[in-house]
Amino acid sequence: MTRPKTKIGVIGCGNISGIYLEAGKAFDILEIVACADLDMERARAKAAQHHVPRACTVEELLADPEIEIVVNLTTPDAHAEVGMMVVRAGKSVYNEKPLTIHREDGLALLDAARVRGVRVGGAPDTFLGGGFQTCRKLIDDGIIGEPVAANAFMMSHGHENWHPNPGFYYQPGGGPMFDMGPYFLTALVMLMGPVRRVTGSARITFPERTITSQPLYGTKIKVNTPTHIAGVMDFANGAVGTIITTFDVWGSQLTPLEVHGTEGSMTVPHPNGFGGTVRVRRAGEKEWTEVPLTHGYNKQHRSIGVADMAYALRSGRPHRANGELAYHVLDIMHAFHDASREGRHVELASTCTRPAPLPLGLREGELDD
Numbered sequence: 001m002t003r004p005k006t007k008i009g010v011i012g013c014g015n016i017s018g019i020y021l022e023a024g025k026a027f028d029i030l031e032i033v034a035c036a037d038l039d040m041e042r043a044r045a046k047a048a049q050h051h052v053p054r055a056c057t058v059e060e061l062l063a064d065p066e067i068e069i070v071v072n073l074t075t076p077d078a079h080a081e082v083g084m085m086v087v088r089a090g091k092s093v094y095n096e097k098p099l100t101i102h103r104e105d106g107l108a109l110l111d112a113a114r115v116r117g118v119r120v121g122g123a124p125d126t127f128l129g130g131g132f133q134t135c136r137k138l139i140d141d142g143i144i145g146e147p148v149a150a151n152a153f154m155m156s157h158g159h160e161n162w163h164p165n166p167g168f169y170y171q172p173g174g175g176p177m178f179d180m181g182p183y184f185l186t187a188l189v190m191l192m193g194p195v196r197r198v199t200g201s202a203r204i205t206f207p208e209r210t211i212t213s214q215p216l217y218g219t220k221i222k223v224n225t226p227t228h229i230a231g232v233m234d235f236a237n238g239a240v241g242t243i244i245t246t247f248d249v250w251g252s253q254l255t256p257l258e259v260h261g262t263e264g265s266m267t268v269p270h271p272n273g274f275g276g277t278v279r280v281r282r283a284g285e286k287e288w289t290e291v292p293l294t295h296g297y298n299k300q301h302r303s304i305g306v307a308d309m310a311y312a313l314r315s316g317r318p319h320r321a322n323g324e325l326a327y328h329v330l331d332i333m334h335a336f337h338d339a340s341r342e343g344r345h346v347e348l349a350s351t352c353t354r355p356a357p358l359p360l361g362l363r364e365g366e367l368d369d
């Protein structure tokens, strides 16, 4: 039986939108019917390139009664405003990361959605990829014992050498923590559960950056947000996590993500992707062993979180890349900065439920009801 598709509108037709507009086609349940941008030329170009039936203004998109979920791919400074417009239009919204820049905007968005009976989702959804679902299964099956520690390292020199318009990465809501932290922290919360308290240190190493990508080559960017953040997290389950996110280093040989348990250690794939290699080294073993992936969705499937939300809206189950999780991650990221500024541990006011693992044996293109 073919079921009706969930109609999707996309707001924000910039750099990342093409990946969503293509990957979204892989899911039986999704039908992208319109895209909008402040810049109509951009919306028209993306619609033509990816065969989206309609390019329109934000207002026209929100007025379309058939659109049930809006994917918000605007820059972080517009996530709260656009997200709220979507919710007020009576539609569910899926924001790119971070959920919003400020905590109060994130809470207001979740509250408004609750009142109107619509859903809030948030990127990243890479934790629904086969690499992470395999790691989750290994932890849940007790293969590494009780989680003891985790380490996450995002070591880079920033985005001004490739992104066509990289200024937002150096303003509040950007920076390596708000840009890449969501991938690492969402993966860790999915694997280990929520975080109870954090501490950290942060700095700005280079107060000015020079764009070396086109078309803005040579333009200077004033840096207004920390670009090197080192954090420590106490998870509610007792494990201790260490994270560095930086735009200030030229090279590193650190493994992006590892989880350590009482019975063994596990390397987790880079959380900016879906598949990757999982290795385990159990107590007493001298070598790491590669573990075959137990789950599918191992390629570029950005928008799997949107598809999961569409299934969840039909059946009433919780969606996995949800607002509660995205808000908890936002709260953790702020807390590292607060802790550094104030020289203390910060107890988190937020928490969340670990999103349910994906079942085994899903056909690519479908998710569970």
Ligand SMILES: NC(=O)c1ccc[n+]([C@@H]2O[C@H](COP(=O)([O-])OP(=O)(O)OC[C@H]3O[C@@H](n4cnc5c(N)ncnc54)[C@H](O)[C@@H]3O)[C@@H](O)[C@H]2O)c1
Pocket (backbone or CB within 6 Å): 011, 012, 013, 014, 015, 016, 017, 036, 037, 038, 039, 042, 058, 073, 074, 075, 076, 078, 082, 096, 097, 098, 165, 179
């Ligand atoms: N570029 C990447 O590789 C990448 C990867 C993953 C996630 N993201 C996230 O995706 C989001 C977008 O990033 P990007 O690189 O595509 O940025 P971008 O600057 O290339 O595109 C953003 C688009 O949003 C539009 N926009 C801004 N405010 C708007 C508003 N109020 N109403 C309608 N349109 C508006 C802009 O005109 C622009 O076309 C960010 O949150 C970023 O963190 C980007």
